[in-house]
Amino acid sequence: MKEQGNKQHLFWRAGFGASPHQLREAEHQSTRKVVRALFNDSRDFAPLTVADDDQPAKKELRGLFKEGKLDRATLKDRIRENRESIRDLNVRWMQQMASGRGALREKMALFWHSHFACRNQNNVRMVQQYLNVIREHALGHFGDLLMAISKSPAMLQFLNNQQNRKNAPNENFAREVMELFTLGRANYTEHDIKEAARAFTGWGFNPQGEFVFRRNLHDEGEKTVFGKTGAFQGEDIIRLLLERKETATFVTSKLYRFLVTDEIAENSPDHQRIAHLADQFYRSNYDMAGLLETIFTSDWFYDPKYAGARIKSPVELLAGMQHSLGIQFEQKQPVLYVQRTLGQVLLYPPNVAGWPGGRNWIDSSSLLFRMKLPELILKAGEVTVRPKDDGDVNTELLARKVNRLFASQVDWTAFEKPFQNGTDDHLVDELARYFLPYPLTDPQRNLVVSKVKKDTARSEQIRNLTTAILSLPEYQLC
């Protein structure tokens, strides 16, 4: 039973949970073997695509419009198509997470998405390129990821580096690279930012959405960053950032919060552990796979205090539920609706600092909605909550009419199979053990059981118990 708990913990942290079948299989295997299987399953990278290379971006469309090659109605349609495609990409990615295939890669991509938070609503090609960069490098070397992201047009656009030019530097990109992507606050000076910004002058992109180094806009002069002087270019700054140990510490401690626990108390052993891991990360030249393997195969990772120590993000919650029960939505609206109502729209983070996470996910209304969600999905409940308009005229209001919003197919047949045997009396505990990080307390157990009619078919019992168990506050934790 302890083994099941450990494996469940691993599957939740290294992915979006496991199906009952996966879990049963893993129960009898060593941790190392399961971890290796997780890496194997994520070895291959396949890009997610929704946009053709010839889908023009908003800017190009405006150009065509100005030249008289497009009328206003067509222009509007095409801009809408761009946004529509970005939403499709969001939903495609969710499907990928929910499928359970390459779970570790997608989980880490989700981490990097909040770390290298980036938003762009007008150019689906750039967004697609950005998403595939974080997915491709999710398990590789942090240095490669940092370089690829720094050169991704979506990020350069988001942080205004297209406007960063010789004699008129824009420091936005240089500042966020240090504050949020590598060193963290207090580990650099304003002078470092000013000088690094000069080194990044000329980094930009062309109308096709490809990185270009515009040499004529680059400041060729000498710069002094972190006490080192040279005629630095952007690549040199990235190299200097990676040489700083603070980068390894900053990234490792963020990852630790993501994979191990939301709550790090002062004087807890977590701090020392982070220091050790950061050391390893730095010495391995920022090898992500090695760092992850160390974490997942350490005994302390399975300390019961870490079970359920994290609040699931809205995306983890939904993808996990879909994966457990094989849920397929008939349309893309429910995914977008849940993301908006609970405050985590993929490819649309609140700002460059990403989602704050942890307890920030929970307030009275979000908790009530989270507890109602299983009923909405599994029992086609009535939707009564409406997410806010964000004020942007271009963000179409979703789901004003929400009839049958959650129309979906649930693969109950596959789900029920492992729960066919055993007594009715044990069924509730077995399901709870599968879905929750802790066993039910007696009052909880009585409450859940009271919601299910006795002497009904096994299958109906499984479904009703499942809906009740998923409505417990503990299901919000992993």
Place this chain on the structure above:
Amino acid sequence: MKRRDFVRNSTFATVGTMLIPHFLKAYETNSLTGGPSAGKTLVVVQLSGGNDGLNTVVPFRNDIYYRERPTIGIAPDKVLKLNDEIGFNPALEALKGLYDDGLVTVVNNVGYPNPDRSHFRSMDIWQTASDSDKYLTTGWLGRYLDANCHGSDCVAHRAIEVDDTLSLALKGQELNGLALLDPKKLYNQTRSGLVKELADLKPDAGLASTHPNVSYLYKTLAETASSAEFIYDKSKAVRSKTVYPASELGNRLKTVSELIASGVNTNVYYISISGFDTHINQPGQQERLLRQYAEAVAAFTKDLKLNGKLNDVLLMTFSEFGRRVKQNASNGTDHGTANNLFLIGGGLTPGRVFNEAPNLTNLAEGDLQFSVDFRSIYATLLRDWLKVDDGAVLGRKFETLSFV
């Protein structure tokens, strides 16, 4: 011994309200009902999308305004004049009535250094009251809750957002505000499914002590259920006699008025309405929204007066940014920076135009420059209106203004 002391001295203290035995819990509900009166109330109305300030309060003597806005500028004879320089958009007729009664203060040129022209980011900055290069995860009204969380005052419904979901503005470190579209709807939500029973349950004590998130979830749930019940009980018999316009804002302000009249101990209400992102064919769209706004606020003010609450309630209206001085090619305007802001209520040092009109000759890249930091307004509202320590909420001292 007071209940609070009992709880503090008991072994239950560390894990919050969910471990309080039921007999004490019932007592707590009673003490809430008789809790401290709300005192002054702040109502925030957020206009999402970036309301065009220059066509809201029109500089009708300014040639540059008419030159830059050849087709959307509002002719001087249409403007509802406030002084020799500026006047309201004609759609704000109902607001002009309130202004003439001394109930409206217009603050011009409100903004912040290094303005951001993204809706999302600028709204973040307004809601968190951060500098434009800092990222905070709590809102200014959430921190107001944190800073004033003592005993029976420490309840989510001290700050209510009239909506289905909660804005960042009302999220604190320790305490969040409460989102409700109407008291009955929230009450029903807390009664449906397993919610009610779960709110009365406590998690395993050992588990709660080693897993703080478990306590946090149950605590949030218990507080939500108890706030929802309290508010519904207090307000269900109160019905406003004033006719409100049938707009979204009208409905929400009516809810606020009924809650105020019911005597719940709520100090802050928050409402947002959207549609102000007028890139295309601005005039019709903006006038419709401004008219709805003015009529709803006028009905609300009338209602407050009827209930004798006009001097205890202050309504602030803001938008995340204003719009460019120069109109665009689609009879609309694009994202800008500094903007005007309204303060409405009977407790203002007589309503007026607070400061200088926007300077259209001194622009930064085509945008208005701010002269009043919005956090000075927050500081004034916190210190002089709600009577709390503004520095504790805003993280530092901002100059306060003399409008209260």
